[in-house]
Every structure is written in structure tokens, then in C-alpha cells.
């Protein structure tokens with residue numbers, strides 16, 4: 042998730058970073074994990090009652106959804122936050138159904154191995170989501186993005202291996218697949234596509250570099266040490282935001298509704314709903330036969346398509362008119378997430394993603 046344009050964001054677009062709501066809305070009963078599809082999938086019928094798993098970055102927007110669905114499926118969850126004393130990191134997690142008896146929170150830093158090992162100890166599986174995402178200019182890319190992403194991933198995997206974890210799901214990104222200007226122009230992007238690091242260095246695209254190098258480090262570790270690793274590569278994730286803070290992709294939508302004209306040329310290749318990303322994590326964890334990377338987008342699309350749909354659904358906002366083709370070289374395709382679709386995931390369409398995300402921004406008071 043992408044959300045730092047290589048030319049930097051315009052001042053208007055920088056407004057509203059790290060906006061906090063004053064009052065978290067009441068959480069409704071957690072939805073079930075699409076039970077119809079799971080029933081069709083024999084490997085999802087194994088009992089999860091009592092199985093303990095760790096979710097790093099539990100406090101974040103995607104992490105909260107992963108915790109919510111894991112609790113709904115009967116798991117016991119060790120969730121990591123950066124500051125246990127900060128209610129903005131903990132309260133929304135403690136309010137989730139099942140949290141009272143099956144959620145334990147741990148304070149960690151990605152560069153502090155011992156803190157991670159304490160959270161992972163006793164877990165059968167790990168979902169590694171914690172990683173910094175920045176929409177603003179990064180002053181010190183090594184310290185702010187690369188070290189926590191790469192060393193953090195290696196710390197998590199080392200602890201997992203040492204503590205006998207069975208499987209680790211690593212949350213990578215489409216930012217480890219895009220930008221990749223040398224991909225054949227007539228070929229739809231697949232999991233074979235890797236971000237071009239040299240292009241990113243030339244254009245100071247530090248977030249894609251951090252996600253690409255972290256994912257590559259994970260694959261290398263898995264091969265060398267024999268740890269079972271599987272990867273989810275989400276596109277731009279939006280929908281009902283559980284924590285009080287917005288993540289970078291929800292900030293991106295908020296800025297669009299405020300008139301921001303960024304095209305996210307090197308970052309966007311499709312949107313996806315929070316719930317589907319959380320489901321994808323659980324699907325690849327529970328289906329022990331699946332391997333490799335999993336592109337997680339409702340479709341391969343241009344940011345211009347997304348913006349046009351927002352404008353159509355919400356004409357009352359000041360949505361800029363952008364060209365349709367904002368991602369040069371990206372072929373549109375309905376089945377970018379085919380590997381996950383083959384596992385039974387039916388992606389929520391872009392229109393519903395937008396509606397859920399905009400209504401979430403409204404209900405939390407970010408827009409009126």
C-alpha cells in the first residue's frame with residue numbers, strides 16, 4: 042500500500058495524515074467467515090478451537106480484521122501492539138467478540154527479537170502483518186521503512202522457526218509486484234511479477250523496496266531454514282476501518298474525497314476489501330497444501346477506474362477528474378486474485394469496497 046507518490050504528495054494531499062477519531066463507534070457482532078464457502082472447502086473444516094496463533098501488527102487496520110475473523114473462527118490470538126498503554130491500539134481489539142477470553146496482547150518492537158519471541162511462544166501459526174507504511178515523505182528510508190520491514194520479518198521468522206511454529210503467513214503487498222516496467226505489455230500481471238528494485242531506487246520509491254526486500258528475505262529464510270511460509274500480496278485495502286486511526290490506504294481515499302489529484306502511478310493496481318484480505322490470510326493458513334504468493338485484489342484495475350467509480354457513487358464530493366489510464370502498462374483483468382478465487386474466495390466488488398469505506402469514513406466523522 043502504496044501511498045507515497047515518487048514526486049511527493051502535494052500539500053493538499055498531505056493534510057489529514059494520522060487523523061484520529063475522538064470516539065470509536067460501537068462494534069457490531071463479528072461477521073462469520075463466509076461459512077458457505079468454507080463448507081465447500083474441506084480443508085477449512087478442521088477444528089480451530091483452542092489453536093493459538095500470533096498476529097503481528099494486530100492494532101493496524103488489516104491486523105484488526107485478521108484478529109476479528111480469527112476470533113470468530115475459534116482461534117486464541119496473541120496480538121502484538123507497539124504500546125500496550127495506548128488505548129488507540131488496544132481498545133478496539135479488546136471490544137471484538139471473543140477477545141475477552143481468547144485475545145492476549147503483547148507489546149513488541151519489530152527490531153526487538155525478545156519481544157517478538159515472547160508473543161510467538163506457544164503459537165502454532167503466525168500472521169506477520171506489522172510493517173511501517175508511510176504516505177508522507179520518508180526522511181530516513183533505512184531506519185523508517187527498510188530496517189523494520191526486512192529485519193522485522195527476519196526476527197519474526199527466526200523466532201517462529203526456533204519456537205516450532207508450523208506455518209507463517211507473511212503479509213507482503215502488490216508493492217512487491219509493481220512497479221515492474223519490463224513486464225511484457227501484452228501479458229496480464231501474475232504472481233511471477235516482481236518489483237524492479239533499480240527503477241524504485243532511481244525514483245526513490247522506498248515503500249515498494251521495503252516490501253519487496255522483506256518478501257524476498259522471507260522466501261530465502263524459508264528455503265534455507267525449512268520454515269513453512271506462505272505469502273498474501275494485497276492491493277489497496279479499504280472498507281470498514283476498525284481502529285480509531287486510518288491506515289495509509291484509507292487516508293488515500295479520504296484525500297481523494299477532499300479533491301487530491303495524485304494518480305499513484307507506481308502504487309495502485311487494484312483495490313480489495315479489508316474482509317477479503319483477512320479471509321485470504323486465513324484461507325492460506327488453513328489450506329496447508331497451498332504454496333507461494335497470492336495476489337489479493339478484486340480485479341486488476343487502474344486508479345482512474347477507481348476514482349471514476351467513487352465520483353459516480355458519491356457525486357456530492359469534490360472528486361477530481363483523472364484520466365482513466367493512470368497505470369501505464371497495466372492490463373485490466375477480473376481474475377488477478379485467481380489463486381485465492383480457486384480456494385473459494387469470492388472478492389467483494391469495487392463498488393461495495395468504496396461504499397463500505399466511504400460509509401466508514403462518514404460514521405467515524407472523518408467526512409460529513
Ligand SMILES: NC(=O)c1ccc[n+]([C@@H]2O[C@H](COP(=O)([O-])OP(=O)(O)OC[C@H]3O[C@@H](n4cnc5c(N)ncnc54)[C@H](OP(=O)(O)O)[C@@H]3O)[C@@H](O)[C@H]2O)c1
Pocket residue numbers: 042043097098099100101102103104122123124130149150151152169170171172173174189212213214215252274275276277278279287288289290
Ligand atoms: N493498506 C494497504 O492497502 C496494504 C496493502 C498491501 C499490503 N499492506 C501491508 O499490510 C500490513 C498492515 O498494513 P495496514 O494497512 O493495516 O497498516 P497499519 O494500520 O498502519 O498497520 C501497521 C501495523 O504495523 C505496526 N508496526 C509498524 N511498525 C512497527 C514496528 N517498528 N514495530 C512494531 N509494530 C510496528 C503498526 O503498529 P502501530 O499501530 O503502533 O503503528 C500497526 O499495527 C503491512 O505489512 C502493509 O505493508 C497494506
